[in-house]
Amino acid sequence: MTMPIWISSGWAGVIDMTGWRAWCVGAWMLLGVIVAQAGEVKVSDATRFDQVDLVDVGALIPEATLEIRYAGDDNFVGRPVEGYLAPKCYLLRPAAEALRQVAADLAGDGYRLRLFDCYRPVRAVRDFVRWAHDLADQKTKPRFYPNLDKSTLLDGYIAETSGHSRGATVDLGLERCDGARCELLDMGTGFDRFDTLANTDDPRIDGERKANRQRLRAAMQRRGFRNYPLEWWHYTFQPEPTPATAYDIPVQ
Secondary structure (H helix, E strand, O other), X not given: OEEEOXXXXXXXXXXXXXXXXXXXXHHHHHXXXXXXXXXXXXXXXXXXXXXXXXXXXXXXXXXXXXXOHHHOOOOOOOOOOOOEOOOOXXXXXXXXXXXXXXXXXXXXOOEEEEEEEOOOOHHHHHHHHHHHHOOOOOOOHHXXXXXXXXXXXXXXXXXXXXXXXXXXXXXXXXXXXXXXXEEEOOOOOOOOOOOHHHOOOOOOOOHHHHHHHHHHHHHHHHOOEEEOOOOOOEEEEOOOOOOOEEOOOOEO
């Protein structure tokens, strides 16, 4: 597949999207390796959140909207994902405290966070990979990957490991509030849309949708979060508190 793309953190020219996406994913993973000083990411044997200071973000930011997709059916798998026993959001304390600052910054301008995913257990990532290998299950294709063959999703969209499992990555959108009424801002695609339109700086996204993405990115960057440029919703707190450690505690 080829696509015109633009670089401003970013994209330019017409290239093969499969190769380009793989390059971007590889570069992002390399950054993680550098941060971890080339150490292998290991899975902690912790069984409780308090053992590793993963904190309940819903309690820390009670005004945030929690729409934890993988705890229900409204996601690309089409069912609750293994490891999600409750629709809750946990992050390591430094990331959670920084996100609370983001929420406070935005509240003054009438905006509120909507959280789609936070810490993700290792077992959930493995569940994603099993689903991706099941090519007979295509029920979510029209909504989440209408322009892709499912067999390509493991080529840069779904990975064997996830930064979410290290406890400092969050997937989120923005709501605009008018009094007690809040509405989700239009970002040009839904959360978890497997498509280049979801790239944060895709040039086909313009006007209000572009402004909404930029508003979210500016607010997150101000408090130390870095955007993954292939997904407008995906942010990782820097420096990661435990770059060489992943966790597999169920969300509950």
